[in-house]
Amino acid sequence: MKFGVVIFPGSNCDHDCYYAIKTVTGKPVEFIWHQDTSVKGFDAVILPGGFAYGDYLRTGALAKFSPVMQAVRDFADRGGLVIGICNGFQILTEAGMLPGALMRNSNMKYICKFLQIRTETTDTPFTNQLKKGQILNVPIGHGEGNYFADEDTLKELEGNGQVAFRYLENPNGSIHDIAGIVNNKRNVLGMMPHPDRSSEQILGSTDGKLIFESMVNALAGSRG
Amino acid sequence: MKATIIVTLKPTVLDPQGITIQRSAQSLGLAEVTVIRQGKYFDVHLAESTPLERAKELVLKLAKDVLTNPVIEEFRIVWEQKP
Numbered sequence: 001m002k003f004g005v006v007i008f009p010g011s012n013c014d015h016d017c018y019y020a021i022k023t024v025t026g027k028p029v030e031f032i033w034h035q036d037t038s039v040k041g042f043d044a045v046i047l048p049g050g051f052a053y054g055d056y057l058r059t060g061a062l063a064k065f066s067p068v069m070q071a072v073r074d075f076a077d078r079g080g081l082v083i084g085i086c087n088g089f090q091i092l093t094e095a096g097m098l099p100g101a102l103m104r105n106s107n108m109k110y111i112c113k114f115l116q117i118r119t120e121t122t123d124t125p126f127t128n129q130l131k132k133g134q135i136l137n138v139p140i141g142h143g144e145g146n147y148f149a150d151e152d153t154l155k156e157l158e159g160n161g162q163v164a165f166r167y168l169e170n171p172n173g174s175i176h177d178i179a180g181i182v183n184n185k186r187n188v189l190g191m192m193p194h195p196d197r198s199s200e201q202i203l204g205s206t207d208g209k210l211i212f213e214s215m216v217n218a219l220a221g222s223r224g
Numbered sequence: 225m226k227a228t229i230i231v232t233l234k235p236t237v238l239d240p241q242g243i244t245i246q247r248s249a250q251s252l253g254l255a256e257v258t259v260i261r262q263g264k265y266f267d268v269h270l271a272e273s274t275p276l277e278r279a280k281e282l283v284l285k286l287a288k289d290v291l292t293n294p295v296i297e298e299f300r301i302v303w304e305q306k307p
Contacts, residue, residue: 061293065290094293104241173238
C-alpha cells in the first residue's frame with residue numbers, strides 16, 4: 001500500500017501530508033512531481049493544501065492543466081482513492097473531478113482556525129473509521145472555501161449522500177454548510193479542513209488521523 | 225487581432241467583493257450606486273495571420289476551458305477588430 005502526495009508549484013502542505021501518512025499511519029508514502037505523467041504504483045493520491053500556481057486566475061484553475069492531473073483523473077476513473085485537502089479540493093472541483101466550485105469566503109477574509117465538522121456519511125473509503133454524526137475538531141486555513149453548487153447538483157449530492165462533512169458553524173458561507181464532498185463513485189473526496197494538520201495531539205487534535213486511517217482500512221480491505 | 229474576454233460571476237451567484245465595493249461607494253456619498261458586480265478581463269492578442277474562423281474558435285475555447293469556471297462564471301467576448 002503506497003500513498004502519493006502531489007507537489008504543485010505553490011503547494012505548501014505537501015510535507016504535512018507526507019508526514020501524517022508516514023509517521024501517523026506508518027504507511028509508505030512518496031512525493032509525486034506535478035510534471036510527472038504517471039501515478040503508477042500508487043494506491044492513493046493526496047492533493048495537498050497550498051496555493052498551486054499562486055492561485056492565479058482562480059484557485060486551482062491552472063493546476064488542473066499540470067501533466068500529473070491527467071494521470072490522477074485516469075487513476076480516479078479506475079477507482080483509485082484521491083483526496084484533495086483545501087487547495088486540493090479547489091483543484092478537484094476545477095478539474096471537474098468533483099461537482100461545484102469554491103468561491104471567496106462570504107466575509108472576504110482569510111480564515112485560519114480550529115472548528116468542528118460533523119460526519120455525514122460513513123459509507124466512503126475516507127470515513128469508514130468514523131461514526132455517523134461524529135464531530136471532528138479540525139483546522140481550516142483558506143480564503144476561498146465558500147462551496148457553491150447549483151440546485152440540481154445539490155439535490156444530487158444530498159440525495160446520494162455525497163456530503164461527507166458539514167460545518168457546525170459555517171465559517172465561509174458554504175451552501176448547505178458543506179465542508180467536504182465525495183464524487184458519485186465515492187472514491188474522490190474533497191474537503192476544506194485539514195486532517196493533515198490534526199493528526200497528532202501536539203497539533204491540538206488527532207481527529208484528522210481517522211480520515212487517513214479510513215483510507216488505510218479501505219485499501220487493506222480491497223486487497224482482501 | 226485582439227479579443228477582450230470579460231468574465232463575471234453569474235447573476236445568480238453572490239459577489240461579496242462587488243457588495244463590499246458598493247458599500248464603499250455608499251460611504252463615499254455615491255448614494256445612486258446601487259449594485260456593483262466585480263469581474264475580470266483578458267486582452268488576448270492573436271497572430272495577424274490567424275484565419276478568422278480559427279480565431280473565433282480558439283478564443284471561444286480559451287474563454288470556456290481556461291478563463292471561466294462554468295459553475296459560477298460567464299463570459300463575453302469583445303473583438304477589437306471584428307473578424
